[in-house]
Amino acid sequence: MFAVTKYTVSFCCSCKRKIKMKVFVFLAAVAVATNALSVHQHWANFKVRYNKNYESSSEESVRFAIFNENVKRVNEHNAKYAAGKTTYTLAINEFADLTKEEFRARLGISTSNVPKIKTTRHVFPENLTVEDTMDWRQKGAVLGVKNQGTCGSCWSFSATGALEGQNIILNKVTTSLSEQQLVDCSSKYGNLGCNGGLMDSAFAYIKDYGIQSESSYPYKGVQGKCVANSKLAVLWTKGFKDVAPTEDALKLAVGSIGPISIGVNADPLQLYGSGIIDDPTCDDQIDHGVLAIGYGTENGVDYWLIKNSWGTAWGEAGYYRMRRNANQCGITTLVSYPLI
CATH class of the missing domain: 3.90.70.10 (Cysteine proteinases)
Structure with a gap:
């Protein structure tokens, strides 16, 4: 990732995060909706494929809710793609249990800048x-x-x-x-x-x-x-x-x-x-x-x-x-x- 100021720049692409970056696409490239499987089935598959383990049931509940919202986001976006209203597809991947803000924070600015x-x-x-x-x-x-x-x-x-x-x-x-x-x-x-x-x-x-x-x-x-x-x-x-x-x-x-x-x-x-x-x-x-x-x-x-x-x-x-x-x-x- 980068932190950019007028005089300094810092890159920190994946600081303090576990990123395997092995992405399994649950959706076809041209926007196949996920209703073939229930969101609970997708959640179970997601946890297995990305070795997701949560510290408590309450944390898992939070992560599942975020995942569910991201599944909806993917489906809604890909429906627009199928209708010719956007030029790219989304997919369920390793980051699907994170909010946009959490993902952005994981890509966050390093406290030390590189001159x-x-x-x-x-x-x-x-x-x-x-x-x-x-x-x-x-x-x-x-x-x-x-x-x-x-x-x-x-x-x-x-x-x-x-x-x-x-x-x-x-x-x-x-x-x-x-x-x-x-x-x-x-x-x-x-x-x-x-x-x-x-x-x-x-x-x-x-x-x-x-x-x-x-x-x-x-x-x-x-x-x-x-x-x-x-x-x-x-x-x-x-x-x-x-x-x-x-x-x-x-x-x-x-x-x-x-x-x-x-x-x-x-x-x-x-x-x-x-x-x-x-x-x-x-x-x-x-x-x-x-x-x-x-x-x-x-x-x-x-x-x-x-x-x-x-x-x-x-x-x-x-x-x-x-x-x-x-x-x-x-x-x-x-x-x-x-x-x-």
């Missing part, structure tokens, strides 16, 4: 044009979706995703990079391990120390002692560039450079199922680090294609789409990419 490292902005060539549609997966520049688990390390996954993309595009080298090294070792650059961080700070660390492969420094999902070995580093950065905070600039960056690290407001993601998120109420209170890997248009709706770090069972096989050219969810607030 924003100064850098220059990328300057695009005059008259630069890019393709109308882009999906870097089709060009082989996006590796498989990963899962950050219980650790608030979204910032590290966003950073490695951008760096993996540049390594593929510029060096023709396909190597999964180590988020765990960033979690364990980049605290001197302001990052807070599983309690938050910032992609730019990760890029700055990698400039000085390099980064190992995922295989040589595997992900554990908890912050531990730094055991990085510079002899095993497979890539270094030369720094990083920020991108101007406009959607036009972000399109030029994604279209001409590759996958780009971004920060977003994750509020609409709580019960996301599929489709193009269009939420005019989603503001620029950034709390999650992700990777913009493309853009396009579907049924006349422009969208961004975004890679998440919550596993392949969440959303659209680990990805989601969000309306483009609508200035939603702070998507242009923090945009950067590594130089290699």
Whole structure:
């Protein structure tokens, strides 16, 4: 997640919460109502699938009431989707026993901010044009979706995703990079391990120390002692560039450079199922680090294609789409990419 002030930014994607991010969708992608099973049956299935255990019967009663309201919310929303009144579906997932406020609090601002490292902005060539549609997966520049688990390390996954993309595009080298090294070792650059961080700070660390492969420094999902070995580093950065905070600039960056690290407001993601998120109420209170890997248009709706770090069972096989050219969810607030 991010806390954004005029001068500082802090990422803490899942602080102090148990997030397995293994999402089971009870609803079909095109809005199948849950009345095939009673809400009590759904509740029983939900508790088993997500290993939900509550401290008391009273707490479970509260959670069941919230779950029931979320089931109604999902069904009502998906009925609108079926009627063509919205562009995305909702689904019952691990967060269905939380209110919006509780989910937002779990994505909450870290008490310690990560100082924003100064850098220059990328300057695009005059008259630069890019393709109308882009999906870097089709060009082989996006590796498989990963899962950050219980650790608030979204910032590290966003950073490695951008760096993996540049390594593929510029060096023709396909190597999964180590988020765990960033979690364990980049605290001197302001990052807070599983309690938050910032992609730019990760890029700055990698400039000085390099980064190992995922295989040589595997992900554990908890912050531990730094055991990085510079002899095993497979890539270094030369720094990083920020991108101007406009959607036009972000399109030029994604279209001409590759996958780009971004920060977003994750509020609409709580019960996301599929489709193009269009939420005019989603503001620029950034709390999650992700990777913009493309853009396009579907049924006349422009969208961004975004890679998440919550596993392949969440959303659209680990990805989601969000309306483009609508200035939603702070998507242009923090945009950067590594130089290699």
